[in-house]
Amino acid sequence: MSAVRLLILVIAAVAAIALAFVVRGAFAPKAAPSTAAAAPVATGGPTVRVLVAKRDLPTGARLSPTDLGWQDWPAEGLSASFTTDGAPPQVKQTGAAGAAKDAAATAGGLFGDAAIRALDGAVVREPFVSGEPIVARKIVKTGEGNFMAIVLAPGMRAMSVGVTVDTAAGGFILPGDRVDLIVSATDDEKGVLTETVLRNVKILAIDQTAQPSKDAQTMVGAVATLEVSAADTELVAGAQTRAKAGGALTLALRSYADAGAPTTRGAVASSGPEEGETIRVVRAGQASQVTVSR
Numbered sequence: 001m002s003a004v005r006l007l008i009l010v011i012a013a014v015a016a017i018a019l020a021f022v023v024r025g026a027f028a029p030k031a032a033p034s035t036a037a038a039a040p041v042a043t044g045g046p047t048v049r050v051l052v053a054k055r056d057l058p059t060g061a062r063l064s065p066t067d068l069g070w071q072d073w074p075a076e077g078l079s080a081s082f083t084t085d086g087a088p089p090q091v092k093q094t095g096a097a098g099a100a101k102d103a104a105a106t107a108g109g110l111f112g113d114a115a116i117r118a119l120d121g122a123v124v125r126e127p128f129v130s131g132e133p134i135v136a137r138k139i140v141k142t143g144e145g146n147f148m149a150i151v152l153a154p155g156m157r158a159m160s161v162g163v164t165v166d167t168a169a170g171g172f173i174l175p176g177d178r179v180d181l182i183v184s185a186t187d188d189e190k191g192v193l194t195e196t197v198l199r200n201v202k203i204l205a206i207d208q209t210a211q212p213s214k215d216a217q218t219m220v221g222a223v224a225t226l227e228v229s230a231a232d233t234e235l236v237a238g239a240q241t242r243a244k245a246g247g248a249l250t251l252a253l254r255s256y257a258d259a260g261a262p263t264t265r266g267a268v269a270s271s272g273p274e275e276g277e278t279i280r281v282v283r284a285g286q287a288s289q290v291t292v293s294r
Contacts, residue, residue, distance in 0.1 A: 046089035047072040050082045051115055053128040060151045060210050061124045068116050068134065081135040083115055123150050151204060152227060158204055159236050160225045161249050168206075169253040171218035175210050177203045178254040180266065181226065183239040185247030196266025197239045200258050202227040203251075224251060228263070235265065 050073040057067060073082070075089035119139065126138040140150045148158050161181070165171050173179060181198045204210060207221035228236055243249045 046075040046091050048075050048078055048089050049073070049085040049087060050078070051084070051134045053130055053132050053134060055130050057124045057128040058211075059124055059127050060147070063119050063122045063124065063139070065116050065120055068119060071131065073133070079133070079135075081137070082133045083135075085113070085115070123147055125150055147210070148204065148225070151210065155230065156227050157230055157233050158225050159228055159233060160223045161236065161240060161251075162222060162243075163224045163249070163251060164222070165220055167248060167250045168221075168224060169251060171220040173203060173206070173224065173251055173253050174212045174216065174219055175203055175205050177256075178258050178261075179203060179226075180252040180254060181236065181239065182250040182252055182266075183242055183247060184250070185242040185245065195239075197235050198226075198228065198232055199264045199266050200254060200261050201263050232263070232265070 049070040051068055052071045054067055054069045057063070061067075070085060078084070119134070119141065122139045122141045124138065125140055128134070128138065152158055169179075178200050180196055181201055182194060182196050184192060184194045187193050203224055204227050205225040206219045207223055209219065209221070212219055226236065239249060
């Protein structure tokens, strides 16, 4: 047998074997589809949907529907103070059923729901972090209270003082910053006196703005609202009176590191001569040297 005929026989045999495998696969009974992949799979214990903050919310922030959302929460860790969607606890599912359930929940929340709409415009009394459940004691709904009364700490008072760009650190003082309140006034006997009335006072608002806009670096206003104790309100009122009688009130911006320190009263510092210092006094055209005593 020639080599050419042998090669043709080998090729024919290989083709016949390949054809046999193809025919076998075409007529073999198909395997039943696996039900394990399509069946929902339970993962973990039962959960409920809890209303949470979708971003960090500082004190004084006004809520909108975009700030809130639903999050699965373990039923065993549910607190009575949390807001739920009212559905009974369910086991979290995966697979097609779980995906369909999540899609339905997402679609249902596109236009908001009663619980979220009820909090539209509410004011944050205590800050939330992203993912933290919304609780009633940390918010005040619209119409339940005055905004400034909400953000005031218990026992504190809000007092406003007039400011300018010159007396408010060039406009770099923002709500939430800490300042020293300084008054300068003219005394007929002692000359110009400068007094630090209060140290480390919290700024509640500049004009009617209590929350600076995003990335704001400066705020120029005519009025600054301070948070002071009940006992210090008289000091601030007295400083305002002296400033109106020919003096000035100045806010000195403090470091952000001082935010946690308490507010304290200042001490008098005079721009006039110190005790024991000798000064030159002119009376009726006659000059004399006088030693200052206090």
